[in-house]
Amino acid sequence: MHLKALVAAFAATQLATAQELMRFGCSQLTIDRVDPLVNPGTLPSPHLHQIIGGNSFNASMTPGVLDPPKQSTCTSCTYSEDFSNYWTANVYFKARNGSYKRVPQVTNLGLGVQAGMTVYYIRGYTASAKVTAFPVGFRMLVGDPSNRAANKVPSGLCFRCEANMAQSPFGGAPCTGSDTKNFPKAACGGGWRVTVTFPSCWDGKNTDSPDHKSHIAYPASGTFESGGACPSTHPVKIPQVMYEIIYDTRQFNAKADWPADGSQPFYWSHGDNTGYGIHGDYVFGWKGDALQKAMDTKCSGDNCKALQRQSDAKAIACTKSQIAKEDIGTDKWLPSLPGQTM
Ligand SMILES: *[C@@H]1O[C@H](CO)[C@@H](O)[C@H](O)[C@H]1NC(C)=O
Numbered sequence: 001m002h003l004k005a006l007v008a009a010f011a012a013t014q015l016a017t018a019q020e021l022m023r024f025g026c027s028q029l030t031i032d033r034v035d036p037l038v039n040p041g042t043l044p045s046p047h048l049h050q051i052i053g054g055n056s057f058n059a060s061m062t063p064g065v066l067d068p069p070k071q072s073t074c075t076s077c078t079y080s081e082d083f084s085n086y087w088t089a090n091v092y093f094k095a096r097n098g099s100y101k102r103v104p105q106v107t108n109l110g111l112g113v114q115a116g117m118t119v120y121y122i123r124g125y126t127a128s129a130k131v132t133a134f135p136v137g138f139r140m141l142v143g144d145p146s147n148r149a150a151n152k153v154p155s156g157l158c159f160r161c162e163a164n165m166a167q168s169p170f171g172g173a174p175c176t177g178s179d180t181k182n183f184p185k186a187a188c189g190g191g192w193r194v195t196v197t198f199p200s201c202w203d204g205k206n207t208d209s210p211d212h213k214s215h216i217a218y219p220a221s222g223t224f225e226s227g228g229a230c231p232s233t234h235p236v237k238i239p240q241v242m243y244e245i246i247y248d249t250r251q252f253n254a255k256a257d258w259p260a261d262g263s264q265p266f267y268w269s270h271g272d273n274t275g276y277g278i279h280g281d282y283v284f285g286w287k288g289d290a291l292q293k294a295m296d297t298k299c300s301g302d303n304c305k306a307l308q309r310q311s312d313a314k315a316i317a318c319t320k321s322q323i324a325k326e327d328i329g330t331d332k333w334l335p336s337l338p339g340q341t342m
């Protein structure tokens with residue numbers, strides 16, 4: 001087997017051998033102070049995000065007004081019928097003198113895209129059960145940027161301190177083993193692998209809710225992984241969406257640059273120094289019934305008969321310029337986090 005394919009197969013089977021899962025790369029679409037889910041129409045939004053997916057991404061994405069598969073002309077995801085948008089906060093390093101620099105993202109194992117994220121749609125162990133794809137206009141949020149308590153971080157959101165870029169030895173399924181809900185406290189030789197997992201049950205009616213969460217739920221008992229059934233209030237089993245983001249912290253590993261008291265020097269772009277404000281946003285935008293076909297035919301990996309796949313180069317070429325133009329601290333140090341007073 002080709003090394004790349006081997007690595008991809010290895011990474012996919014790592015998650016859980018018995019699960020059906022799509023795992024594919026999406027290059028960076030843009031990094032922008034825009035949030036059409038929580039702050040629609042607000043330009044700039046309160047904090048910076050890193051975004052992947054269809055290039056119809058905009059400050060406002062009102063269902064019925066903006067239809068991502070119709071209005072996008074490209075997507076940064078390798079499945080070319082996926083014009084959804086996926087985003088999280090950015091990570092910054094704070095130097096001893098108080099300046100900030102953005103921690104770059106890098107490609108995950110076995111994928112050929114640039115920066116961005118790895119996206120999973122997981123059917124789960126009960127492979128015979130019907131999994132219902134999201135309807136047009138569907139969107140959701142997991143986690144909370146204002147949270148500063150470990151016990152309020154939902155399960156399935158976590159940090160893994162990687163020893164090296166090969167992510168070896170493998171640390172087990174996401175959010176198990178030594179994975180943490182807080183930012184890693186040590187300097188990590190392979191950066192961080194950050195996992196953001198959404199709930200897998202839906203009320204079957206609402207495409208959104210005021211908190212962007214109440215229309216979705218976790219299984220009533222057990223977990224998604226153990227095949228737990230959905231609660232009666234949210235009876236519809238949806239794909240479990242999961243993001244993996246590799247933040248390459250290596251250029252910031254010199255202990256001499258870390259705070260003298262030994263505390264860790266990283267911040268989410270919303271000013272959180274604990275990591276507990278970890279969150280992810282999702283706006284559905286698959287073309288037609290492509291995602292339903294993918295679920296019904298049990299697509300796996302990043303190539304599937306039921307779906308169209310574009311080249312990695314085409315995914316990489318799909319970018320969008322900043323809407324809220326500002327310096328984001330990629331090459332030079334910033335006196336404060338974009339949009340924040342700290
Ligand atoms: C994005 O929003 C702006 C302003 O609301 C609008 O002019 C523009 O056409 C939108 N772009 C897309 C791709 O929908």
Ligand SMILES: *[C@@H]1O[C@H](CO)[C@@H](O)[C@H](O)[C@H]1NC(C)=O
Nearest residue numbers: 095096097098099100257333
């Ligand atoms: C702050 O510290 C960083 C990292 O050591 C350094 O590169 C930068 O020049 C410093 N900035 C100022 C304004 O002193």
